[in-house]
Amino acid sequence: MESGRQVVVDALNHRQPGKVPVDFGATSCSGMHCSVVAALRDHFGLEKRLVKIHEPFQMLGYIEDDLRAALEVDATIAMPLATMFGNAITGQWKEWKTWWGQTVLIPDTMNAAPSGDDGFVAYPQGDTSIPPSAKMPASGYFFDAIIRQEDLDEEDPNPEDNAEEFTILSEEELAKAAASAKAARDTGLAVAAGLPGTAFGDIAFVPGMGLKKPKGVRDVAEWYMSTAARPEYVHKVFDQQCEIALENLKLLHTAVGGNYDAVFVCGTDFGTQISTFCSLEALEDLYLPYYKKINSWIHANTAWKTFKHSCGAIEPFIDKFIEAEFDVLNPVQCSASGMDPQRLKDKFGSRITFWGGGIDTQKTLPFGTPDEVRAQVLERCRIFNPGGGFVFNAIHNVQAMTPTANMVALLGAIKEFNAAGK
Numbered sequence: 001m002e003s004g005r006q007v008v009v010d011a012l013n014h015r016q017p018g019k020v021p022v023d024f025g026a027t028s029c030s031g032m033h034c035s036v037v038a039a040l041r042d043h044f045g046l047e048k049r050l051v052k053i054h055e056p057f058q059m060l061g062y063i064e065d066d067l068r069a070a071l072e073v074d075a076t077i078a079m080p081l082a083t084m085f086g087n088a089i090t091g092q093w094k095e096w097k098t099w100w101g102q103t104v105l106i107p108d109t110m111n112a113a114p115s116g117d118d119g120f121v122a123y124p125q126g127d128t129s130i131p132p133s134a135k136m137p138a139s140g141y142f143f144d145a146i147i148r149q150e151d152l153d154e155e156d157p158n159p160e161d162n163a164e165e166f167t168i169l170s171e172e173e174l175a176k177a178a179a180s181a182k183a184a185r186d187t188g189l190a191v192a193a194g195l196p197g198t199a200f201g202d203i204a205f206v207p208g209m210g211l212k213k214p215k216g217v218r219d220v221a222e223w224y225m226s227t228a229a230r231p232e233y234v235h236k237v238f239d240q241q242c243e244i245a246l247e248n249l250k251l252l253h254t255a256v257g258g259n260y261d262a263v264f265v266c267g268t269d270f271g272t273q274i275s276t277f278c279s280l281e282a283l284e285d286l287y288l289p290y291y292k293k294i295n296s297w298i299h300a301n302t303a304w305k306t307f308k309h310s311c312g313a314i315e316p317f318i319d320k321f322i323e324a325e326f327d328v329l330n331p332v333q334c335s336a337s338g339m340d341p342q343r344l345k346d347k348f349g350s351r352i353t354f355w356g357g358g359i360d361t362q363k364t365l366p367f368g369t370p371d372e373v374r375a376q377v378l379e380r381c382r383i384f385n386p387g388g389g390f391v392f393n394a395i396h397n398v399q400a401m402t403p404t405a406n407m408v409a410l411l412g413a414i415k416e417f418n419a420a421g422k
Contacts, residue, residue, distance in 0.1 A: 008074050008190035009261060012305045012327060012353050014388040019418045020381050021391045023355065025063035026075035026192040027264050028055050029309045029330055030356065030393040033141060033400040034104050036407065037061030043404050044070040052093055052105045056112075056122065057084035057134065057209070058397060059142045061104075065187065071411065075391065078193035078260065079180040081173050083107060085133060086125040086210025099138055112136075121146070124212050133209040141400035145207035149218035159236035161216025165208060166197045166244045174255040181259035192307070194264040195252070197245040200238050200290050201227065202268045227278070231286060242290045246297055253302055262328060262355075264307045265294055271312020274337045283317055288324050295325035307355065311396065313337040315344070322351050331396040332357030334380075341383045349389050357384060358392040359410055365394060366402050370409035377413035385417075 007017035025031045034051045051061040093105035111126040121132035134143040184191040206223045208214030270277045305327035313336040332354045334341045384390035
């Protein structure tokens with residue numbers, strides 16, 4: 001049976017692939033919590049290895065070659081240059097024990113320490129001489145940003161403050177990106193990569209967790225209010241960000257060439273469980289011009305497909321995402337209002353690829369029975385797979401402590417669907 005990169009490429013180009021393409025771990029929004037990665041390694045009887053945490057903010061575990069083969073995934077990640085905390089990913093790792101007792105490997109440049117209440121804090125760029133930028137509470141399985149906004153000149157804030165993290169890639173960074181892309185391409189799988197500095201207004205980045213002393217609007221609530229109360233300020237931030245991003249795209253494409261298949265452009269969320277997060281007019285004014293500039297350059301100069309992540313009830317915005325030249329939508333939150341999978345497939349399925357939507361991670365996968373998981377997976381494959389335009393993934397990352405029996409049922413259902421389609 002056809003597998004690997006070709007089935008993903010077929011799906012992305014709306015050709016019927018030889019099987020349902022599967023991704024677990026190729027992006028920061030389609031991965032697995034490290035606890036699930038470890039449990040699946042044990043289930044498949046793989047070599048005992050500590051799980052590498054390539055994205056510590058969400059505690060995502062890297063999917064090694066042997067587990068990729070066991071899961072029969074068709075896509076992989078080009079290792080990012082740095083973590084959300086600004087720690088360079090050097091390829092060197094060190095052990096770290098979580099509060100729930102799992103020993104994992106974190107980048108050697110990262111520093112996390114007990115917080116005094118049985119949780120942990122993480123430090124920007126690993127610098128323990130300054131206040132931490134994120135915290136994992138004792139009952140939590142990932143980190144939350146610590147807001148460190150300084151006093152703000154509310155009458156005349158400086159947009160350069162909110163653009164300080166956007167810089168031109170160095171020769172060393174470009175060489176690392178090229179090596180990472182080549183290593184990922186050598187797996188024979190489709191390669192996904194995150195682009196530097198193209199996440200316009202992504203609230204995960206606003207607090208500046210990777211900056212030692214972030215300036216500007218860094219409080220989450222203040223940023224959201226600024227999009228309405230200070231749109232000119234936000235435009236000036238995005239203008240600077242976009243200019244640098246376009247220059248980096250040229251450098252990055254020269255370095256990695258055709259070794260990327262899909263690129264993660266932006267993860268800004270535009271939906272809640274029941275509605276869009278902002279008006280259509282705000283989307284068109286504040287975000288779409290920048291998406292169009294980035295996507296237009298990519299499509300004019302590369303064969304990369306562009307990836308837009310947004311949770312929630314975003315059906316009213318999907319036409320606009322397509323207009324902005326996005327090729328891929330993730331995570332396809334079918335449980336949100338107006339996000340019925342059949343309606344989405346019928347209305348948009350020939351114009352955008354749904355990378356996700358395969359199983360609900362709020363209820364069914366973590367709390368349902370294996371039979372309920374099987375039924376939902378079969379139904380979603382039946383709806384989304386015909387004619388291509390579908391890469392199976394859970395709706396966002398597989399969450400901590402998800403039952404192994406349910407993951408096994410999920411994988412079994414995909415195989416069952418593929419076998420029935422022969």
